[in-house]
Amino acid sequence: EPEVTQTPSHQVTQMGQEVILRCVPISNHLYFYWYRQILGQKVEFLVSFYNNEISEKSEIFDDQFSVERPDGSNFTLKIRSTKLEDSAMYFCASSGQGAGEKLFFGSGTQLSVL
């Protein structure tokens, strides 16, 4: 069964450093998402991406965040200057049909900002 894959599984960084989280969505999916989950809390929407542009973003997704689809397979989340409160599990997700359709999540990247 096709899966969304994410790398790295764990990322440790110093506060103020830039990080890039990488995702390979399911190959025939067209809609891509980033969510995050702070330990023990609910999954929170960050951003959705379709046709090479952001479809929707949350208030969490401020100017420190950016997304990119640099080629036909990868989807990345960049945090320009990490803060302690950015520490969380970041999940990439994809769906085949877009709004109101099944989301398939990757296995996540645990980001720890020291």
Added chain:
Amino acid sequence: GENVEQHPSTLSVQEGDSAVIKCTYSDSASNYFPWYKQELGKRPQLIIDIRSNVGEKKDQRIAVTLNKTAKHFSLHITETQPEDSAVYFCAASTGTYKYIFGTGTRLKVLA
């Protein structure tokens, strides 16, 4: 703003008993309601979903019911097994790209 409330936060049941998890959503425009199961340290996995034009959906031991008037939807697991132990999240979507998740229910099935 949009919100999904989920209860209970923890639930312990004896193996073989039923478990019910309830969610309430705030946005009446919500029309898609998935449920995800998340085992410790793993990704959320979709287990069942329902759309607003359907009142109930069943898949083996799992069922979901939707009451649009009350803006409630519930997950029912019958004949629970130890492998059902996990955190369960409900979510709601208005048909936009954003899914609002509930706060999660930690289900423990006691053998």
